[in-house]
Amino acid sequence: MISGLIAFTEFGLLALLAALAGRVVRLYREEPFMVAGALAASASPSPTASRTRPHSRAGEPGGPGTADRTELFTQLHILIGLQERDCRVQGLxxxxxxxxxxxxxxxxxxxAACALSLKSNRHSRALAAMVAGIISRKTGIRQTEAQEALGGLTHSAVLLACYRAGLESAEFWQRHQFVPRESSLYExxxxxAFI
Incomplete structure (x- = not known):
């Protein structure tokens, strides 16, 4: 009885191992770029590795890829969260x-989003929509108002200066994991602007 149970368990484990091997091979054939990107990311854990990694799927035409979108969304939430806290500490x-x-x-x-995203995805509608959604949750502004402002950045010197500061701060943050005071959101x- 016990030897039969052991043999049954061994057979079950072998079947699971074969299923796992088949799944890995199938995923490798379907997603060769993601596997190569994951191997490259594990080999070199630099902060810029995620920007140069190839991706096989896109969320929208001209929009960030699925993996890029999630990573960028996370980075932007972290960055705006840190900057929001800095503003709050300084009274804004x-x-x-x-x-x-x-x-x-x-x-x-x-x-900041343009600095953190791939060059091919910068200034896209999908990126502007993502930023509008994040800033809407953080500040209470309507997404449509945020998207209109982002569409007319060049019409306002102050908006353009804030855009440049965000660009510089995200590039610096990506390399050094902190935002310099001179390009922070508060500054x-x-x-x-006169507040």
Whole structure:
């Protein structure tokens, strides 16, 4: 009886091992770029590895890939969370600020998003929509208002300056894991606008 149970268990484990091997082979054939990207990422854990990794799927035409989108979404939430906290410590509450200040924050985050995303995905509608969604949750601004402001960045010197500060701060943050004071969201808002 016990030897039969042991033989049955061994057979079950072999069947599971064969199923796992088949699944790995099938995934490798379907997603060769993702496997290569994962191997490259594990071989070199630099912060810029995620930007140069090839991806096989795109969420939208011209939009960030599925893996890129999730990673970028996470990075932007971390970055805006840190900047929101810095603003709060210095006495600037973004959710209670005037609409213009909230739009400056949207421009700053859009600059950061452009710096963190792949070059082919910068200035796309999908990226602007992602930024508008994040900034809407953080500041209470409507997504449509944020997208309109992002579409007209070049019409306002202050929005453009905030965009550039976000671009610089995200590039620096990606290499050094902190945002320098001169390109932080608080500095971008207070040095370019009268609050």
């Amino acid at each position: 509450l973004l959710c209670e600020s005037p609409m213009a200040v909230r739009l400056y924050a949207a421009a700053w985050l859009y600059g 971008a808002i207070t040095s370019n």
